[in-house]
Amino acid sequence: MPGDWGGLVLERFRLKWKSYRHRFLPWIVLNISKNEKTLRHVQERCEDKLVPDEEVSRNLLHFFRVLHRTNRRVEFGNFHSQVISDYERRVHDAMFQSLGFCIDRKPSTLPDAGNGVFVTRGLVPKGATVAMYPGTIYQPYEPILLQSIRNPFVFRCIDGVLVDGNDKGISKMVYKSCSGRDRMGPLMTSDTTWLTVTPQNPLAVGQYVNNCSNERPANVCYQEYDVPDTLPMEFRCYLPNVNYSAHSQRPLRCVVLVSLRDITAGEELFSNYYTIVH
Numbered sequence: 001m002p003g004d005w006g007g008l009v010l011e012r013f014r015l016k017w018k019s020y021r022h023r024f025l026p027w028i029v030l031n032i033s034k035n036e037k038t039l040r041h042v043q044e045r046c047e048d049k050l051v052p053d054e055e056v057s058r059n060l061l062h063f064f065r066v067l068h069r070t071n072r073r074v075e076f077g078n079f080h081s082q083v084i085s086d087y088e089r090r091v092h093d094a095m096f097q098s099l100g101f102c103i104d105r106k107p108s109t110l111p112d113a114g115n116g117v118f119v120t121r122g123l124v125p126k127g128a129t130v131a132m133y134p135g136t137i138y139q140p141y142e143p144i145l146l147q148s149i150r151n152p153f154v155f156r157c158i159d160g161v162l163v164d165g166n167d168k169g170i171s172k173m174v175y176k177s178c179s180g181r182d183r184m185g186p187l188m189t190s191d192t193t194w195l196t197v198t199p200q201n202p203l204a205v206g207q208y209v210n211n212c213s214n215e216r217p218a219n220v221c222y223q224e225y226d227v228p229d230t231l232p233m234e235f236r237c238y239l240p241n242v243n244y245s246a247h248s249q250r251p252l253r254c255v256v257l258v259s260l261r262d263i264t265a266g267e268e269l270f271s272n273y274y275t276i277v278h
């Protein structure tokens with residue numbers, strides 16, 4: 001019957017739309033028809049994780065320890081005479097020493113795509129934590145309307161949590177204010193330096209990773225990661241995320257980018273801006 005047929009089509013459309021886990025809303029609406037082949041498909045929500053959370057925790061903890069030692073050396077040394085590029089070099093050396101690779105922002109190899117993120121030194125092995133997606137964390141029911149207007153950096157997690165990784169304008173003000181609110185006396189519980197050109201945690205540039213295309217397949221994917229209570233307080237200052245709400249009962253959400261294959265120096269990172277959960 002025509003009525004049943006229409007209902008069936010509508011239901012199929014509704015299910016298909018529900019299964020899209022768009023990472024960047026404006027982008028999906030404009031580009032999905034051009035790039036069907038580049039969608040990431042997973043069978044179930046839990047399959048979206050490429051490496052276990054415990055492994056991400058281990059990698060981050062190891063890296064934060066090395067960063068901390070480097071930062072203490074800089075603090076106790078003659079910091080005032082240090083130029084920024086010298087500090088940057090030390091931080092990148094720490095990254096290379098502990099992870100075996102360095103990443104950095106540079107103009108993308110894609111025409112008209114702005115900046116991208118590149119492996120600048122070493123080799124990223126498959127399954128490594130390559131970058132972090134910084135920004136303010138909004139629960140699905142929290143207001144983000146004003147901050148999201150013309151903002152291409154609002155990332156949507158698979159469970160509807162949003163991360164605003166814009167380092168300018170109102171987004172920047174909100175992040176800094178939430179970070180200041182949550183500090184414990186002299187102890188910072190989140191990092192604000194990703195808002196500058198020299199982040200103290202050089203992994204926190206994941207918001208600049210561009211979308212893959214038919215010619216440039218994805219070599220990294222996003223993975224949601226809730227920070228465990230066991231992360232020592234002294235290392236929280238390297239976390240580039242903060243809750244929008246002061247009363248959030250959930251563990252702090254972070255999003256990391258994990259490599260899908262070995263990636264060599266000189267390559268640009270590309271992710272999937274959308275995932276389909278079947």
Ligand SMILES: C[S@@+](CC[C@H](N)C(=O)[O-])C[C@H]1O[C@@H](n2cnc3c(N)ncnc32)[C@H](O)[C@@H]1O
Nearest residue numbers: 110112113114115152153207208209210211212
């Ligand atoms: C999350 S931002 C990524 C960082 C951005 N390239 C920048 O320099 O600000 C998303 C925006 O990057 C651009 N972009 C991402 N992938 C692209 C692609 N494959 N081709 C062209 N532009 C792209 C689009 O303007 C998109 O709205």
